[in-house]
Amino acid sequence: MAGKDLEKGVEAEGFEHDFESGLAVIPPDKIRDPGLEPHRVRMTDKSPAKARNAEVQVAAMFLVSVLGSFFALWAYIAFPITEDLSTVRANNLFLGLGMTLSLFGIGIGAVHWAKTLMPDFEVTEARHQTRGSEDVRAAAVEIVRLADSESGFSRRKLIRRTMYGALALFPLPALIVFGDLGPPVGNTLRQTMWKAGTRLTKDPTGIPIKASDVTLGSVFHVIPEGLAEMHDHKLEEKAKAAVLLVRLPQEDLKEAPEKTSWSYDGIVAYSKICTHVGCPVALYEQQTHHLLCPCHQSTFDVTEHCKVVFGPASRPLPQLPISVDAEGYLIAQSDFLEPVGPSFWER
Amino acid sequence: MKNRFFRSRRKPLAATLVIAAGLLFSGGGYAVATSVVETSATEYTAEQISEGRKLFLANCASCHGLNSEGSAAGPSLIGVGAASVDFQVGTGRMPGQGSGPQLPKKNVQFTDEQISLMGAYIASLAPGPAIPEQKYLEATGDATHGGELFRINCAMCHNAVGAAGALTEGKYAPNLEGSEAKHIYEAMLIGPQNMPVFNDANITPQDKNDIITYLAYLEENPSAGGFELGNLGPVAEGLFLWIFGLGLIVAITVWLGAKSN
Numbered sequence: 368m369a370g371k372d373l374e375k376g377v378e379a380e381g382f383e384h385d386f387e388s389g390l391a392v393i394p395p396d397k398i399r400d401p402g403l404e405p406h407r408v409r410m411t412d413k414s415p416a417k418a419r420n421a422e423v424q425v426a427a428m429f430l431v432s433v434l435g436s437f438f439a440l441w442a443y444i445a446f447p448i449t450e451d452l453s454t455v456r457a458n459n460l461f462l463g464l465g466m467t468l469s470l471f472g473i474g475i476g477a478v479h480w481a482k483t484l485m486p487d488f489e490v491t492e493a494r495h496q497t498r499g500s501e502d503v504r505a506a507a508v509e510i511v512r513l514a515d516s517e518s519g520f521s522r523r524k525l526i527r528r529t530m531y532g533a534l535a536l537f538p539l540p541a542l543i544v545f546g547d548l549g550p551p552v553g554n555t556l557r558q559t560m561w562k563a564g565t566r567l568t569k570d571p572t573g574i575p576i577k578a579s580d581v582t583l584g585s586v587f588h589v590i591p592e593g594l595a596e597m598h599d600h601k602l603e604e605k606a607k608a609a610v611l612l613v614r615l616p617q618e619d620l621k622e623a624p625e626k627t628s629w630s631y632d633g634i635v636a637y638s639k640i641c642t643h644v645g646c647p648v649a650l651y652e653q654q655t656h657h658l659l660c661p662c663h664q665s666t667f668d669v670t671e672h673c674k675v676v677f678g679p680a681s682r683p684l685p686q687l688p689i690s691v692d693a694e695g696y697l698i699a700q701s702d703f704l705e706p707v708g709p710s711f712w713e714r
Numbered sequence: 715m716k717n718r719f720f721r722s723r724r725k726p727l728a729a730t731l732v733i734a735a736g737l738l739f740s741g742g743g744y745a746v747a748t749s750v751v752e753t754s755a756t757e758y759t760a761e762q763i764s765e766g767r768k769l770f771l772a773n774c775a776s777c778h779g780l781n782s783e784g785s786a787a788g789p790s791l792i793g794v795g796a797a798s799v800d801f802q803v804g805t806g807r808m809p810g811q812g813s814g815p816q817l818p819k820k821n822v823q824f825t826d827e828q829i830s831l832m833g834a835y836i837a838s839l840a841p842g843p844a845i846p847e848q849k850y851l852e853a854t855g856d857a858t859h860g861g862e863l864f865r866i867n868c869a870m871c872h873n874a875v876g877a878a879g880a881l882t883e884g885k886y887a888p889n890l891e892g893s894e895a896k897h898i899y900e901a902m903l904i905g906p907q908n909m910p911v912f913n914d915a916n917i918t919p920q921d922k923n924d925i926i927t928y929l930a931y932l933e934e935n936p937s938a939g940g941f942e943l944g945n946l947g948p949v950a951e952g953l954f955l956w957i958f959g960l961g962l963i964v965a966i967t968v969w970l971g972a973k974s975n
Binding site: 453456571587 | 940
């Protein structure tokens with residue numbers, strides 16, 4: 368019987384080999400239905416003492432829940448949250464513990480009750496095919512036909528076509544209204560606060576930075592002049608304009624010929640916004656001159672215009688061309704010449 | 715009439731002169747005040763310097779050169795100042811125990827006296843960052859301001875509460891817990907190993923004091939949020955939840971599905 372089944376299976380799957388029985392080992396590819404396990408009677412059904420035990424256990428769990436509720440109430444009163452923030456700790460801990468016990472007790476008790484004491488008979492449900500029988504399918508088709516002929520949907524072309532038109536047009540007002548939900552993006556993704564002559568200032572104080580302040584190996588976290596005093600949209604502007612200022616030995620810089628005027632005496636300024644997904648890249652290694660992004664480990668080489676040397680970022684960090692004004696303060700020559708931060712659709 | 719005429723003619727000129735003089739003085743004063751060359755303030759005696767040189771020749775010269783000029787094995791120490799010696803030797807990083815991505819903190823190999831003598835010798839070679847003044851090391855500053863500065867300048871590597879962080883290729887920013895105020899100050903001043911320099915023009919001595927105050931505050935005040943798990947954030951917390959939280963859920967699920975005996 369089993370052998371026949373196997374041969375059939377092989378044929379059905381389109382194997383072209385003929386097996387000589389007794390030579391080839393054909394592994395049975397079907398797991399046989401093991402049938403139902405024999406029903407095992409529970410201890411609680413056999414012994415009244417065990418049933419009594421289980422009853423006590425269930426009741427004990429419900430009592431734990433009761434105690435937990437009281438404990439939570441007590442903890443809320445006994446550990447009030449005051450102005451001292453550290454009081455939050457005891458309050459949350461004991462309140463949470465009490466509420467956990469109160470819910471956990473109910474759940475465990477209910478499940479234990481059902482498993483040990485409620486009737487224990489097993490039910491088998493056959494699995495049916497999802498496809499309906501031919502009769503049911505034919506009846507369904509008939510219903511659709513009848514609806515079509517009674518409504519005249521196929522017959523009355525005028526009604527059908529005007530209805531299509533109405534359905535196609537009704538979302539339009541909504542689309543137009545949704546389009547006006549926010550201000551247009553405009554050029555905001557391409558521009559930052561930096562302009563020709565904007566002084567580089569320290570984050571968060573806004574104190575301008577002199578070129579002589581930036582000693583070898585120094586790192587300054589920089590915001591544009593005027594940002595520290597802003598009130599509206601301060602964070603939006605900072606998120607685009609944040610800059611890292613680094614001074615490295617002039618001989619370590621490998622600058623492209625057209626960009627040599629962008630640095631000043633070994634001082635270079637780069638956007639701090641990662642070109643991958645916009646995390647602030649500020650882990651600067653003084654000796655290797657590598658900038659590491661803490662989110663996905665993109666690594667940029669400051670000596671070569673912050674080209675990507677490792678990680679998922681695909682573009683170098685944009686460089687801010689800098690120079691020095693008459694009083695020795697570092698200023699921007701212009702805005703960034705490319706959009707800062709991660710790629711976007713129209714870039 | 716004549717006098718008044720002259721007075722009114724001179725007035726603008728005089729004002730211009732006064733403003734020019736004022737600008738000159740205030741500008742000059744500002745330049746002096748913000749000067750960033752940290753020279754060794756402490757004067758060392760010739761005897762201290764020669765004792766320090768002996769220690770240097772015996773313990774450091776094999777890598778840093780007989781005249782501290784540096785070699786392939788170690789950088790030049792001319793101009794690094796007493797602060798560098800105090801930090802590197804005072805935290806046990808120097809003498810280095812072997813080459814690697816980063817020299818770790820270890821048991822200090824010299825007495826305070828010896829470290830100070832070696833510092834005297836190195837400071838005598840060229841001006842460099844001096845050992846910080848005690849008044850900036852007493853954690854008496856503004857912890858809130860220090861916290862803000864720490865989050866802007868330090869937290870990206872050292873973690874928001876100074877609990878350490880990984881860098882590239884085996885390098886790391888160490889845990890700051892338990893660090894001496896002096897060494898925190900000196901590290902900012904000199905930028906040891908791959909740490910950048912935060913000179914006094916960038917983070918003023920009082921700002922450095924504020925940062926030290928913030929770190930001291932963190933050590934004295936326990937986290938309000940329960941177990942800290944090393945303060946390492948999502949990695950440690952995620953690991954804990956995956957093992958214990960998910961483990962508990964799996965255990966309950968198994969119990970739910972098991973038949974009663």
